[in-house]
Amino acid sequence: MTYKLFMWIIFLILIMPCTSLYSQQSAISISGIISDSLSGETLIGATITISKANNPKIISGTYSNKFGFFSIPSVKPGSYIISCSSIGYSTKTIPIEIKKDNIRIDLSLMNRTSKTKEITVTAQKEQASIQSINTIELSKDFLKQMPSIGGETDVFRVLQLMPGIKSASELSSGLYVRGGSPDQNLILLDGVIVYNPSHLGGFLSTFNSDALKDIRMIKGSFPAEYGGRLSSVLDLTMKEGTKEHISGSAGISMISSRLTVEGPINDESTFMISGRRMYFDVLTSLISKELSDNTPQYYFYDINAKINYKLGMNDRLFVSGYFGRDVLSEPKLASKEGTTFGLDWGNSTLNARWMHIFSPTLFTNFSAIYTDYHFSTLFGQRSGTDTNSTQFNFTSLSKIRDYTFRGEAQYFAYDNHTIKCGFEAIHHKFTANATDSIDISQGDLLLRANTQQALEIALYAQDEWKIQDNWMMNAGGRLYYFQNGNYLQFEPRISTQYFVADNLHIHASYARAHQFLHLIVRNDISLPTDLWFPSTKQIKPSMADQVTSGIEYRTDDKTWKFTIDGYYKEMSNLYEYKDTASFTLGLPLEQQFTSGNGTSYGMEVFINKQIGSLTGWIGYTLSWTNRTFAELNRGRTFFPRYDRRHDISVALSWKLGSSWQLGATWVFGTGQAYTMPTSKYVIPDFTGNNGIRTAYDFSERNGYRLPSFHKLDLNFIHLFSWFGLPMQFSINIYNAYNRLNPFAQYITDEYDPATNTNKSVVKQITLFPFIPTFGLSATF
């Protein structure tokens, strides 16, 4: 009780600036909304500065928030020049006269043509911003130039090229950020949590880049406005729809086809709808009915939609939704004997958001959100005599239904303080079940799913404080309450940035984070068995403490950027299934979990060329990640599969004239940690039931390393016009020098004709050899 009271007191102290500073503020403010002059889309992260009319020295500056809103408070009366700039847009400069009233000025920036030579990964900001620490901002132009498999560019696969962010395998688009697993990433689409951001078993993410406006990733030590995950935040914002006229784009690739349509509904509202569907099932049915009937059926689709209403100068209403689904099922003419299977997963989200500007210095937004996620897996073995009977079933079911209400206020107190505070209340309903069952014709033994409900409440407050012109700090805290288990946790967050010189700064941060939802996977089979499970009295919330520090240098002409970052993260209460987990006894699922700790640390080097016809970067990461579970690996520390000692990525984009572009990536990574046997032996028949058989001894969990992984991908883009429509044709070459990268290795017996016996051999699976693919898209 005393502890809880202490926590509430600390929190109230933190949010006091929100109220006390507001009452003291009396100077004049300049505020407004920044948008694209043609489409009307608000611009995120645009830089706004003011200087005296007769003196170019910047007096104050800020950047636009997620809704394009900015505010510069505490401006004294006088004549000023206001300047606004954003990547890909021409800088706009206009004079303003400040008298005694606040000024509202909405600025529209003109999009520069493709003649621009600036293709950057991170925003160039004339005004230093604390937001850039640990943050990656991915531009859509750069995204589209990167190589892809099947002509389908993917947000996650490009993010995996950044230092500190890794993939588990070629098959997976999951993000492993600084030693954390994919479930430790908070993935937000227009502020809505996406629980399973993958299609096709992890091959592609669920995010259609045509529907996105802003892609921002915070690799660690994220500010207090984000919470609920340990490792990172991927914050994606959907487009709102152009106000110009109905327009869109369409594309076809080797994997899927997509269509995006956007435009005005009336003078005050716009819409955007973007859909994508994989057509493997359609393709097989077009080729032949026999092929279609005997091939596993797979398809996915996703739809992003958004409507944007301008209710007034100070009010906007956004309604956005995402609907996506993957289905994999057995062939229509499946054999009456043999394996039966089915996988079905998807996300549905709906978000109604109201943005209201209370005053030139107080910006708010409120959201009501509905989220529905499900993931089900079924494998069975038919007996052959009765098609409705199976000898063995494995099922895994994970469902989450969330109702969320969120509110946020951004208060521009003084020119050196920007306060942000907010609350979030989520009602969760979890359903989880994972069973093996033995089935005879009388019926199966599937146990009822475990259903739980929980309330999660978070309050946060943070202050972006400009201590001096060259020294900034973001300090805040987040207070979390989780009803299951009655947990109340406080998470301090602090980051700071100090400019030693105009183009050289050092930064450091510390953050504590908790995670109340845990993604448990079965470690005895390598098939998708995602199971989200909430914290309970027995399952304590996971926790991470992370410190980062680094140095960044930019050349005077901003062509080059060099960054070196170091991080150290300690995690506790991580969960996996026990080695001896049993899914048939009807025991509660949480009794099948075991908990442990983890540590990760490393260094990242990033060299980025930002200007010129040739742009790109080289990233290198040296890192260690380990886990220690008392009930796994006999209590010895082990490496998770995604521990990779060295990781190098090179990404280049080259404009070859006005109609050709070349993108290239080369990646190298130390081999994946893997478990292989260290010897073989004969097991006697100890119980008198099994007979003798051979078995393998595995001495260390993930104690073996696959060979290193490296490949070169190329992407050629040709821009042309056809029937007046701008078109883009891309040829992608995946794995250009045909490196046989190991996806997995395993032992199997093979008949040796020389000795007329079976011998054990090591087999290696390579997923994707040299693969040329193409894609075609058009805008209208």
Place this chain on the structure above:
Amino acid sequence: MKFSIFFIFVYTISMLVLSGCEQTVNNAELPFEEKIMVEGILKADSIIEIVFSKTVPVLDTHNIYTIDTVNNRITTLQGTISIDGISYPLIHMNNGRYRIFDAQQQSIKGKIGSMYMLNASWNDKIIYAQTQIPIAHKPDILSINIDTNRSSVYGYQDYIKVFISLSYHPEDKEAIVHTINTISPFDNSFYNEIDTVNYKEFNYPQYFPPYYFTKKEIPHISSFFTWLYAPSSKTISEALYMYADSKIITKHYDKAMKEYIDTQYFGDNLGGIFGGGGTGIHWNIKGQGLGLFIGYSDNILPLPLQ
């Protein structure tokens, strides 16, 4: 035609995208950690005999029966077995089999309640283990119910069900592995295996073949049913007479046996790219060894089916 070629091309590329390549890794360098394999079931009232062999490299080309022969047995192991604090040296007999002898040069037998400790070394490898031979509790037969309605099982006619319920009073320290032995007709004209059971009928789940548990409550009730062959050419009584010599054998192992039972398939082949995590079997041999050094006793209970 062009349309078909286009789709064939697209399909081919799609198959390439979604398929993988498999190669044999020649000259694969797999780590090899040689260990001592122990086959040591210490049965009450039976001569204590332990078999020691060694593990072989993963890619060893010998078949299972060749591995389990003289060439792989360890004949130069040094070690002792202590019984309730008194040490006896292990003496090699033949083919990797070792015994211990008393002062009268008689092979020592297992004794219920005694504590046994193994310490041994070979080729700079040291192993050790500890076990106790548990008491074999005699279960009480609570009930035997026979459903005389003939049923069809897997397409074969003329089976009847018999439901058996037993009661145990195990001690705290023991893990009892309860193995239902084959109930077989005395003339061996039909060998009836115990089949999987219908869970809906009972409160406690059953497994085939062994059913094992640690003490949760007193008494522990074990219930199961099995099918008996009762051809229509015989009356029910005549069919039951064929099973007159049936028995239930309950095997009681040291608690560490349960860990082995739970993980006994963890050492199987990884089974391809979707195989298991390779966590290894949980043996009770410690040090640089594998296997079991486990105390065991059993109890034979006649099963009156008539």
